[in-house]
Structures are given as structure tokens and as C-alpha cells.
Amino acid sequence: IAGITQAPTSQILAAGRRMTLRCTQDMRHNAMYWYRQDLGLGLRLIHYSNTAGTTGKGEVPDGYSVSRANTDDFPLTLASAVPSQTSVYFCASSEGGRATDTQYFGPGTRLTVL
Amino acid sequence: GQNIDQPTEMTATEGAIVQINCTYQTSGFNGLFWYQQHAGEAPTFLSYNVLDGLEEKGRFSSFLSRSKGYSYLLLKELQMKDSASYLCAVRDSNYQLIWGAGTKLIIKP
Numbered sequence: 067i068a069g070i071t072q073a074p075t076s077q078i079l080a081a082g083r084r085m086t087l088r089c090t091q092d093m094r095h096n097a098m099y100w101y102r103q104d105l106g107l108g109l110r111l112i113h114y115s116n117t118a119g120t121t122g123k124g125e126v127p128d129g130y131s132v133s134r135a136n137t138d139d140f141p142l143t144l145a146s147a148v149p150s151q152t153s154v155y156f157c158a159s160s161e162g163g164r165a166t167d168t169q170y171f172g173p174g175t176r177l178t179v180l
Numbered sequence: 181g182q183n184i185d186q187p188t189e190m191t192a193t194e195g196a197i198v199q200i201n202c203t204y205q206t207s208g209f210n211g212l213f214w215y216q217q218h219a220g221e222a223p224t225f226l227s228y229n230v231l232d233g234l235e236e237k238g239r240f241s242s243f244l245s246r247s248k249g250y251s252y253l254l255l256k257e258l259q260m261k262d263s264a265s266y267l268c269a270v271r272d273s274n275y276q277l278i279w280g281a282g283t284k285l286i287i288k289p
Contacts, residue, residue, distance in 0.1 A: 106281055108267070108269075108278075108279030108280050108281045108282065109223070109267070109269075109277075109279040110279070111276060111277070114276075124276070156222060166211065166228060166230070167271075167275075168213070168225050168228065169225075169277065170225070171222035171223050171224070172222060173221070173222050174221075174222055
């Protein structure tokens with residue numbers, strides 16, 4: 067069982083380019099999340115999905131979009147990358163629907179926008 | 181606004197005990213989580229508290245006081261592999277996790 071996989075592991079991107087970060091989970095979890103982690107700051111929620119077919123905005127959604135066509139996949143798209151989007155991006159998933167709900171994280175994607 | 185405070189960095193000695201504190205101010209409270217994150221890796225779940233008191237899990241224990249908006253993570257018999265960042269997160273009234281910036285724990289021989 068792989069858990070959660072993310073691709074690519076790392077990427078250097080020119081400003082203005084479009085980029086999709088991929089996330090796949092095999093735990094049949096209902097809920098999925100995208101976070102960014104920057105030095106000195108806590109994890110910040112970008113977008114989330116409580117179940118396939120639905121998505122919601124987190125704390126820092128501007129410049130990012132997501133889709134949830136099925137249970138397993140939750141891609142994050144940067145339509146036109148800017149240097150401030152340089153960060154480590156983590157995808158997470160959870161069963162959903164309970165207060166004790168625990169989030170499990172993928173290995174992360176390190177993105178540099180030049 | 182919502183706020184989670186943790187010390188930025190702590191140093192401890194192998195074999196000793198260390199306590200990492202977390203204070204929070206959030207809109208609502210639906211549980212507090214502790215995660216461990218080794219450098220360059222993903223956060224991994226350590227513990228969950230929703231009621232006041234101490235939860236013990238092997239060498240790690242986590243304490244919660246909801247009236248004080250306070251939690252701590254206690255690590256006993258420290259090992260070199262415990263060198264990592266420890267993240268405190270609170271689930272708010274919208275059931276979203278609000279994260280602290282993390283405490284980097286350095287273990288010295």
C-alpha cells in the first residue's frame with residue numbers, strides 16, 4: 067500500500083508557466099487537502115475537498131485551482147506561476163466526517179519559481 | 181484572529197526528557213493534534229487530544245487544558261532519532277486544522 071503519492075518530487079519553473087502538481091491516494095479516503103509549507107510559518111491550507119466532486123477554498127487559495135473528479139486524485143494547478151509560490155507543497159488525506167479525523171501526508175513537492 | 185504559538189527551537193540531551201509547549205487561540209475547538217516532521221520529510225501523526233488530561237503513548241505523552249488554551253508534548257528517554265520538528269495543530273469550529281510554525285528539537289549526545 068503506497069498511501070499518498072505526489073509528483074513531481076521537485077520542480078524548477080519559470081514565472082508565468084502553468085504547472086500541475088499531482089496527488090493520488092489509495093486509502094479510499096473521502097477528504098483531501100493541499101497545503102504549502104514555508105520557513106517560519108505553519109502549514110497553510112490552499113484548497114480542500116470533503117468528498118469527490120466537491121472542493122473548497124482554504125486560507126491561501128489565490129493563484130491555485132483544484133479538481134476532484136474521483137476519490138483517489140486531487141491535482142493542484144498553478145495557472146501562471148509567480149516567485150511567491152516557491153514553497154514545499156504537501157497533499158494530505160483523511161477519512162473525513164469525524165472530529166478525531168487524522169490527516170495523512172504525502173512526501174511533498176518542492177517547487178521553485180524563478 | 182487564530183493563533184498557535186510554539187517555541188521556535190529547543191535543545192535537549194540524549195536520554196533526557198523534554199516538554200514542548202503549545203498555546204492556542206482559535207475560533208472554536210474540536211481537538212488538538214501533534215505531528216512529527218523530520219527534515220525534508222512529510223509530517224507524521226503523533227497524538228490527538230480533545231478532552232483535558234494526559235494521553236500517553238510509549239515514550240510520548242500529550243497533555244491538554246482547554247480552559248487555558250494550552251497543550252504540551254512530553255518526550256521521554258530521548259533518542260537521536262527524535263531530532264525533528266514538532267507541529268501543533270488545532271481543529272477549529274469549521275473543522276479545519278490551524279497549524280503552529282513548529283518547534284525544531286535538537287538532540288545532543
